[in-house]
Amino acid sequence: MYVAAKGGEKAIRNAHRLLAKRRRGNRNLPDIGLAQIAEQLALAVDRVMAEGSLYDAELAALAVKQARGDLIEAIFLIRAFRTTLPRFGASTPVDTGAMLVRRRVSATFKDLPGGQLLGPTFDYTHRLLGAGLGEGGEAEMMPAEPEAMPRVTDLLGADGLIEPAPAEEGEEPFDITRAPVAFPVDRATRLQMLARGDEGYLLALGYSTQRGFGRTHPFVGEIRFGDVEVSFFAEELGFEVSPGTVQLTECQMVTQFTGSASTPPQFTRGYGLVFGQCERKAMSMALVERALRWAELGEEKGAPAQDEEFVLAHSDNVQATGFVEHLKLPHYVDFQAELDLVRRMRAEREAAASLKEAAE
Amino acid sequence: MAVLARAGKGELDAILDQLAPIPAVQDLRAPEIGLVMLRGRIGGDGAAFNLGEATVSRAAIRLEGGAPGFSYRLGRSPASARVAAVIDALWQDEARRAAVEAALVPLRARLAEGAATVRAETAATKVDFFTLVRGED
Secondary structure, eight states, X not given: OOOOOOOOHHHHHHHHHHHHHHHXXXXXXXXXXXXXXXXXXXXXXXXXXXHHTEEOHHHHHHHHHHXXXXXXXXXXXXXHHHTTSOEEEEEEOOOGGGOEEEEEEOSSOSSOTTOOBOOSOSTTOOOOTTTTTTOOSOOOOXXXXXXXXXXXXXXXXXXXXXXXOOOOOSOOOOOTTTSOOOSSOOHHHHHHHHHTSOHHHHHHHHHHHHTTTTOOOOEEEEEEEEEEEEEEEETTTTXXXXXXXXXXXXXXXXXXXXXXXXXXXXXXXXXXXXXXXXHHHHHHHHHHHHXXXXXXXXXXXXXXXXXXXXXXXXXXXXXXXXXXXGGGSXXXXXXXXXXXXXXXXXXXXXXXHHHHHHHO | XXXXXXXXXXXXXHHHHHTOSOOOEEEEEEEEEEEEEEEEEGGGTSSEEEEEEEEEEEEEEEETXXXXXXXXXXXXXXXXXXXXXXXXXHXXXXXXXXXXXXXXXXXXXXHHHHHHHHHHHHHTTBOOXXXXXXXXX
């Protein structure tokens, strides 16, 4: 017998009202503004843009507010919103070499053209809670002319000491938002999936490679964060337009060498590129990206971070939270079936036991 | 015009006010919001990959008896995209180009100053390495 159950509308309505009340909190305190979130919780906003895979700081701030600071819920809201908009097209690939750099460090070369620029970083702070929060007035200024800041990989590449990046073959890169992913996937697809992957998950996988599970002996060739110009070829105009700039973090991980009969030993590389200032994510992405290249570079497989399907299929926190959290929704009928089954198995076991007893 | 895409709503409105009177404006395409897929390059300089999308507003107009004007700008501000398209159309008109350029001077200055401030703040965080004198030398 199947009985359809209905109900809960009133409870749901009241639960959402209660949510709105709790979201607002104490009404004696001022309501937090979106501009305040975008300016003062900028890294939370950046993370929502990166993992929501949609660059729009104002929308991300709104999502953070609506989600009461639950960033995965905020990312979910952003992903849902993007499905409501038409797509005008794709940008020409951004040139991170021409970035207006706000931070740029290299762990491989002390002296490099353009220098080491610490920018607004948590590095070297003493992690004393509350220290420095009262400040936030003026920053030191040192007038500087625009200066070329070649990527460290370009410098190494000039001498052939590092593998070149795969050349453009004129093909449209695969787009996971337009077609279902079937493993194995190419490097461009991996990067798209990693760029929107969960920061904590990629951090743990990257960390695992450092602890010996798929070791690649990484060095941070370079991390840079700053403003990059977007260019878009407008079909109807027949020329490129520049609709603005976006902030990106790029990480070039320089890893252990390889060589073959035809190529002399050279460093290999892993790449990370993320919306906003998300340095931990960019580094983790580069480590995992490199680990996934084991087959191409003739390495042995054996570590979790090298398992392409495992790594990529579980990297999206919206998919993950959807499947995990659906478990709390009503499963009354499923459970009834299992309950019946357990009762029947127990009855059969009892019947068999009493039959055996009778035989003895 | 790249510079108009980087202008705020207030700046665009001020520029348009300065250029009055404006001929009647006809929409070639209603201002709208959409997405552009931003692409990166593998390793920074290799083959393209899809990084993620950005919101973009665009507008296309024609001035009565004049040129068409277009605008694409990041974010969700279709009204501002339309204003930028009108200014773009005025700029296409050679008779008005000088006036448009003059109205753009404060905007260009603000953008240049913003970039210079970022460079100066960042330059102040540049690491000056020095080598310690070794004791045994």
